[in-house]
Amino acid sequence: MLGSRIKQGRVVAGLSLRDVGLAVGLSAMAISKYERDVIKPSSETLLRLAKTFGVRTEYFFRQSAVELTEVEFRKHEKLSPQDEARALEDVRDRLERWIELESIVPASWPRTFALPKRLPAKVDSYDVVEAVADQVRAAWQLGTGPIGNLIDKMEEEGVKVILTPHDGGKKFDGLVAKSNGHTVIVVGQEWPGDRQRFTLAHELGHLVLHGRVAPDLDEERACNRFASAFLVPKGEAIRLLGASRSWLEPQELYMLKHEWGLSMNGWVYRAQDLAILTKAVAMRHWDFFASQKEGANSWREKEPGEPYPKECPRRFAQLVYRALAEDLIGESKAAELLALPLVELRARRRMDAPNATGCY
Numbered sequence: 001m002l003g004s005r006i007k008q009g010r011v012v013a014g015l016s017l018r019d020v021g022l023a024v025g026l027s028a029m030a031i032s033k034y035e036r037d038v039i040k041p042s043s044e045t046l047l048r049l050a051k052t053f054g055v056r057t058e059y060f061f062r063q064s065a066v067e068l069t070e071v072e073f074r075k076h077e078k079l080s081p082q083d084e085a086r087a088l089e090d091v092r093d094r095l096e097r098w099i100e101l102e103s104i105v106p107a108s109w110p111r112t113f114a115l116p117k118r119l120p121a122k123v124d125s126y127d128v129v130e131a132v133a134d135q136v137r138a139a140w141q142l143g144t145g146p147i148g149n150l151i152d153k154m155e156e157e158g159v160k161v162i163l164t165p166h167d168g169g170k171k172f173d174g175l176v177a178k179s180n181g182h183t184v185i186v187v188g189q190e191w192p193g194d195r196q197r198f199t200l201a202h203e204l205g206h207l208v209l210h211g212r213v214a215p216d217l218d219e220e221r222a223c224n225r226f227a228s229a230f231l232v233p234k235g236e237a238i239r240l241l242g243a244s245r246s247w248l249e250p251q252e253l254y255m256l257k258h259e260w261g262l263s264m265n266g267w268v269y270r271a272q273d274l275a276i277l278t279k280a281v282a283m284r285h286w287d288f289f290a291s292q293k294e295g296a297n298s299w300r301e302k303e304p305g306e307p308y309p310k311e312c313p314r315r316f317a318q319l320v321y322r323a324l325a326e327d328l329i330g331e332s333k334a335a336e337l338l339a340l341p342l343v344e345l346r347a348r349r350r351m352d353a354p355n356a357t358g359c360y
């Protein structure tokens with residue numbers, strides 16, 4: 001038990017047995033023996049291990065009950081096995097803290113995600129994907145307008161959203177996983193907000209569409225279509241762009257991006273999907289975007305102007321402070337849950353280092 005926690009801590013920190021041995025002044029073999037529970041580290045060694053991994057010693061004694069299943073990675077290049085292991089260990093660690101917090105604070109929100117009722121059993125066209133996206137919006141009472149903070153909304157619906165810094169140098173966008181009834185969506189922390197939102201909506205697409213997509217429809221493409229339809233419903237896109245266009249101005253796309261949190265490139269795709277642009281006209285946009293530069297990159301890779309603000313989960317940190325206010329937990333437990341040094345937590349409590357986003 002202790003051994004597997006030591007291993008988890010090491011993997012999340014991205015260290016080899018040898019690195020850890022050097023850092024704490026022991027052999028790699030000794031560390032390996034701790035991890036296999038062959039020998040037990042002294043409390044002094046444990047303290048040094050905690051320091052090396054950047055965790056609190058309580059980390060080693062937390063009950064680890066989290067098993068991740070149905071993991072679906074969204075990535076454009078392959079993550080190395082080490083990066084994948086780090087990302088998954090990080091998710092496990094954060095999920096454990098979530099579950100512990102939920103056992104302390106009384107619930108005032110749905111703890112488990114449920115699919116909207118009366119979804120079609122079979123999704124055999126992109127029109128049906130559009131209809132399903134509308135159904136989810138209706139079930140979540142989102143109306144047809146722009147969705148402000150998508151993470152807040154998903155958390156209200158019982159999805160746990162985790163931002164991870166372990167994105168393998170931006171090779172990984174997101175993943176969806178389940179664990180003992182918890183539904184988790186993980187997003188890379190470093191992406192701009194519009195990219196994070198698309199990933200969140202894409203992963204939501206997997207949750208909603210999985211097992212329904214007809215064999216001749218590609219699930220990845222269906223989830224992309226779901227994501228754009230969820231972010232910008234068809235009727236709104238046609239109202240804003242018109243039913244047929246021969247060119248979309250960059251400034252127009254830039255304003256729409258900031259209003260709806262869908263990238264400029266995403267808007268062109270959306271317009272093509274809805275036949276507002278013909279395929280040939282959409283191609284002219286791609287060629288134009290490829291020819292325009294933002295720094296060293298083309299507009300295909302990096303869009304011009306201000307990036308859309310990053311998304312940030314707030315609920316977890318709010319609940320920690322609520323538990324602290326009601327004396328359900330003490331300061332050291334709060335610091336452990338937030339993975340903050342105690343001094344930092346105290347500074348935030350005194351509002352010396354206020355943090356409105358809750359991102360930590």
Ligand SMILES: [Zn+2]
Nearest residue numbers: 073074220223
């Ligand atoms: Zn996917």
